[in-house]
Amino acid sequence: MKTQVFIVGGGVAGLTVALKLVKRGIDVIMVEKSPHLGHAYKGELIQPKTIQLFERAGIYESFSTAWTTFSTIETSELNVHLQPMLRSSMDYKQLPAPFQYAAMLPHSDIKRLLLKEVKRYDTFTLLQPATFEKMEENRAFIKQGKQKRTVAFEYIIGAEGVNSRVREQAGIERKRHVYEHDFLTVSFPAPDVVKHGHLIATKDRFLGLFPLPNGYVRTVYLIRKGEYKAWRKEPLQLFYDHYVSLFPALDGHVQTVKEWRAIQLMVPIRQHANHYVKDNIALIGDAAHSVHPMAGEGMNLAIQGADCLGELLIDLYEKRKGNEFLTYYESVHRKRVKAIMNLSHLGGLAYGKEGKAWQRSRTFALKQLLNNETLLAKYLFNISGLGFWPFSVKDSVTLVKRSKTTRVVNQMEQYQYGLDDDYPWRQQMR
Numbered sequence: 467m468k469t470q471v472f473i474v475g476g477g478v479a480g481l482t483v484a485l486k487l488v489k490r491g492i493d494v495i496m497v498e499k500s501p502h503l504g505h506a507y508k509g510e511l512i513q514p515k516t517i518q519l520f521e522r523a524g525i526y527e528s529f530s531t532a533w534t535t536f537s538t539i540e541t542s543e544l545n546v547h548l549q550p551m552l553r554s555s556m557d558y559k560q561l562p563a564p565f566q567y568a569a570m571l572p573h574s575d576i577k578r579l580l581l582k583e584v585k586r587y588d589t590f591t592l593l594q595p596a597t598f599e600k601m602e603e604n605r606a607f608i609k610q611g612k613q614k615r616t617v618a619f620e621y622i623i624g625a626e627g628v629n630s631r632v633r634e635q636a637g638i639e640r641k642r643h644v645y646e647h648d649f650l651t652v653s654f655p656a657p658d659v660v661k662h663g664h665l666i667a668t669k670d671r672f673l674g675l676f677p678l679p680n681g682y683v684r685t686v687y688l689i690r691k692g693e694y695k696a697w698r699k700e701p702l703q704l705f706y707d708h709y710v711s712l713f714p715a716l717d718g719h720v721q722t723v724k725e726w727r728a729i730q731l732m733v734p735i736r737q738h739a740n741h742y743v744k745d746n747i748a749l750i751g752d753a754a755h756s757v758h759p760m761a762g763e764g765m766n767l768a769i770q771g772a773d774c775l776g777e778l779l780i781d782l783y784e785k786r787k788g789n790e791f792l793t794y795y796e797s798v799h800r801k802r803v804k805a806i807m808n809l810s811h812l813g814g815l816a817y818g819k820e821g822k823a824w825q826r827s828r829t830f831a832l833k834q835l836l837n838n839e840t841l842l843a844k845y846l847f848n849i850s851g852l853g854f855w856p857f858s859v860k861d862s863v864t865l866v867k868r869s870k871t872t873r874v875v876n877q878m879e880q881y882q883y884g885l886d887d888d889y890p891w892r893q894q895m896r
């Protein structure tokens with residue numbers, strides 16, 4: 467077999483880049499080792515930049531009829547008596563129009579909708595279940611059942627997640643950080659009050675709640691490393707009690723979870739490949755970068771990187787350019803990943819450490835952030851992915867000193883990524 471672009475892995479990253487390419491008539495072969503889409507929880511929060519890219523890709527309509535949206539995230543800090551010490555909210559409505567909301571959709575539905583779109587094009591071939599084993603001189607060796615197959619390619623994309631074999635075979639190193647905490651996650655029918663995001667924290671606990679379609683809620687609960695094994699030996703009442711003590715409205719709802727098996731363990735890691743590109747090899751999604759899930763960004767970065775690489779490959783084919791231009795993808799995407807990786811890491815640290823003193827510092831920093839509308843707007847704008855509004859030295863001074871509310875300076879539009887920022891090579895290839 468032969469193809470122009472060979473993609474290893476049919477996750478959100480692989481499917482997004484495949485869709486971009488096949489829509490422009492480029493030949494794609496994709497291998498996916500799993501026989502089905504998978505029902506594991508793997509990121510459901512869709513940030514505004516990703517929504518904008520769905521619109522550019524012409525798939526906004528099919529997603530918008532399936533997802534549920536929200537604009538507010540409410541943050542609460544509870545004291546030792548579980549009484550509120552701080553309650554405040556962030557509002558996506560502050561963002562530049564029209565993407566003033568985030569969306570939630572189960573991960574398997576996101577993949578199902580992407581796959582449905584990709585399959586409409588004749589230049590797409592999916593080998594599933596089939597496993598990529600190795601590559602040699604522009605040929606990929608795959609195993610499908612008992613059969614071994616070879617695919618000759620012009621480009622190969624490693625989109626097979628954190629344990630990328632393409633990355634390994636290309637000899638690209640990565641840096642990896644494992645956190646001192648894990649998360650439990652499960653979804654169940656939501657109480658009426660869960661119409662938007664909620665983050666609830668105490669000195670040693672954290673619960674995140676986000677509305678899903680069909681009246682469900684996605685819940686994420688922070689536990690210490692190693693705690694999961696001990697918990698599973700206990701009756702589920704332990705789990706119910708933790709949830710209900712932090713968010714009483716969950717009583718009568720969390721009990722619909724009937725077995726520990728339904729609750730998934732989520733191990734956060736931060737991982738970054740030293741390069742995303744080597745010759746005609748590119749890495750996207752978790753194969754290139756994986757971030758702490760606190761800001762809900764991993765899947766978004768995967769889709770955003772895939773969009774960038776897809777647009778670049780289309781231009782390389784249409785303008786008959788060689789693979790030396792592939793590095794444009796890395797130069798655009800890497801700095802965005804670094805910025806979001808740092809924000810996600812800070813979020814992981816802020817909620818991952820325990821103790822009263824730590825909670826006091828976090829609450830103080832949160833108050834400062836919430837009292838300073840510019841700082842809050844910067845944070846929200848940056849996690850939305852719509853652009854990057856740099857933090858300044860003045861911001862850190864504001865965070866440590868008590869400061870009055872500053873005048874709101876809405877400069878978001880100035881920092882918003884336009885087409886020339888998303889696809890800067892076009893100016894040079896004209």
Ligand SMILES: Cc1cc2nc3c(=O)[nH]c(=O)nc-3n(C[C@H](O)[C@H](O)[C@H](O)COP(=O)(O)OP(=O)(O)OC[C@H]3O[C@@H](n4cnc5c(N)ncnc54)[C@H](O)[C@@H]3O)c2cc1C
Binds near residue numbers: 475499507511752767
């Ligand atoms: C538990 C969990 C919770 C998360 N929560 C969030 C969140 O709240 N928000 C968020 O934005 N992100 C979240 N993420 C991160 C997000 O899910 C990932 O960043 C995103 O799914 C990465 O997509 P991907 O396509 O790069 O990789 P993956 O989704 O890992 O897809 C890789 C695919 O490659 C296939 N594959 C692997 N090896 C081979 C091979 N050798 N041959 C063929 N196929 C292969 C796999 O079967 C898989 O289908 C979470 C991740 C996890 C694990």
